[in-house]
Amino acid sequence: MDDVSRIRDRIDELDQEIVKLLKNRYENARLLGRIKQQRHLEYRDPEREKIILRKIERAATSLDLDPKLIQPIFEQIFTFSVQAQRDQPEKSAKRLDQTRILIVGGTGGMGRFFARFSSLHGAKVKLAGREISKTRTAAKEMEVEPGTILDAASSDMVILSVPMEETVRVATETASLMTTGSLLADLSSVKTGISDRVAEKIPKGLEYVSLHPLFGPGVDHLHDQIIVAVPYSPGQKWTRLSRALQSGGSKIQTMSAAQHDRAMAYVQGLHHFALISLGLGLNGMGGEPRTQSLRETEGRIVRMLDGWDVIVGIQQLNPFLPPVRQKFLELATNLAQIRSKQASGVKKRLVSNVQKWSRKL
Numbered sequence: 214m215d216d217v218s219r220i221r222d223r224i225d226e227l228d229q230e231i232v233k234l235l236k237n238r239y240e241n242a243r244l245l246g247r248i249k250q251q252r253h254l255e256y257r258d259p260e261r262e263k264i265i266l267r268k269i270e271r272a273a274t275s276l277d278l279d280p281k282l283i284q285p286i287f288e289q290i291f292t293f294s295v296q297a298q299r300d301q302p303e304k305s306a307k308r309l310d311q312t313r314i315l316i317v318g319g320t321g322g323m324g325r326f327f328a329r330f331s332s333l334h335g336a337k338v339k340l341a342g343r344e345i346s347k348t349r350t351a352a353k354e355m356e357v358e359p360g361t362i363l364d365a366a367s368s369d370m371v372i373l374s375v376p377m378e379e380t381v382r383v384a385t386e387t388a389s390l391m392t393t394g395s396l397l398a399d400l401s402s403v404k405t406g407i408s409d410r411v412a413e414k415i416p417k418g419l420e421y422v423s424l425h426p427l428f429g430p431g432v433d434h435l436h437d438q439i440i441v442a443v444p445y446s447p448g449q450k451w452t453r454l455s456r457a458l459q460s461g462g463s464k465i466q467t468m469s470a471a472q473h474d475r476a477m478a479y480v481q482g483l484h485h486f487a488l489i490s491l492g493l494g495l496n497g498m499g500g501e502p503r504t505q506s507l508r509e510t511e512g513r514i515v516r517m518l519d520g521w522d523v524i525v526g527i528q529q530l531n532p533f534l535p536p537v538r539q540k541f542l543e544l545a546t547n548l549a550q551i552r553s554k555q556a557s558g559v560k561k562r563l564v565s566n567v568q569k570w571s572r573k574l
């Protein structure tokens with residue numbers, strides 16, 4: 214490939230990244246717009262725009278870019294953001310309009326994410342946590358109502374976002390309060406021994422779908438995000454929730470608990486295990502110099518630390534993970550002993566794996 218084509222390809226990639234960043238900015242501006250609407254604040258804030266422009270000017274100068282070239286682009290972005298703030302879902306797009314949703318574990322990361330999502334789609338959301346004062350603070354921050362587990366009795370849907378090891382107990386207790394035809398959904402990252410036990414223990418007549426969002430609470434929007442659904446007893450309420458999730462751009466993949474855990478043993482379990490081992494193994498490094506690639510790996514390790522309990526839970530509770538980890542350790546041991554002649558065989562296997570996953574190369 215000549216240099217012109219190579220550089221054009223890179224520019225095309227960068228353009229795609231810019232569009233994705235604009236989408237993230239747009240969705241955050243929409244959330245802000247909703248809060249401003251509730252608080253009767255102006256969408257446009259000239260003071261804030263001045264502050265942003267000063268920051269942009271400093272950043273551009275430090276990167277040897279002429280701030281005068283960047284400024285008009287940001288002025289366009291401000292217009293785009295004001296439009297995003299005004300772009301609240303139409304009533305017809307409020308797929309959860311008037312649906313009463315209780316989020317148990319609503320003070321935590323994923324609980325807050327689903328509270329925000331449900332509320333944006335018109336639901337009447339209540340949060341329940343373990344401590345009433347913490348619950349009230351979280352509810353106030355999210356502009357929803359504080360509640361308790363007793364509100365399960367008057368809810369159309371209950372979303373359980375509690376630690377995996379607590380899911381069966383909290384689900385059983387909550388389900389005993391719910392009325393026939395309402396939906397229970399948990400978010401547990403491991404299903405075997407959890408969702409199958411919940412399904413056995415809860416009263417007949419409830420809808421029950423075990424969900425696993427394949428993203429963390431820090432994502433800006435649902436677009437292109439995958440949510441795995443293990444539908445034990447789905448019904449109309451699940452149809453309503455899944456339509457709302459899909460209208461936000463997410464993709465629902467339906468599978469059994471065992472299929473989910475078998476896949477997650479690689480997708481999360483082994484991936485996290487390798488990153489943890491790498492993070493510990495890098496102990497001998499002084500800190501500098503670092504490559505861009507290592508910085509990106511560090512970023513992944515730091516993000517894992519943010520959700521450490523979930524990472525540990527997956528390592529301990531996914532029953533398909535121990536043999537996958539063991540196989541990985543054997544592979545790594547063999548790899549450390551290979552001679553240069555065997556390296557081409559390793560490359561072939563690696564290429565074949567990459568082709569299988571991404572159909573690239």
Ligand SMILES: NC(=O)c1ccc[n+]([C@@H]2O[C@H](COP(=O)([O-])OP(=O)(O)OC[C@H]3O[C@@H](n4cnc5c(N)ncnc54)[C@H](OP(=O)(O)O)[C@@H]3O)[C@@H](O)[C@H]2O)c1
Nearest residue numbers: 318319320321322323343374375376377400401402429520
């Ligand atoms: N984080 C992720 O990236 C991610 C992604 C997909 C799925 N999930 C799943 O989502 C669920 C929640 O994860 P998270 O990251 O949001 O956790 P989190 O931020 O730690 O939140 C956990 C929530 O559960 C409550 N809680 C803690 N211990 C409890 C107990 N013994 N009984 C009842 N409630 C309890 C907490 O209440 P307090 O405020 O009282 O502590 C908090 O509201 C887990 O099942 C996890 O597997 C997480």
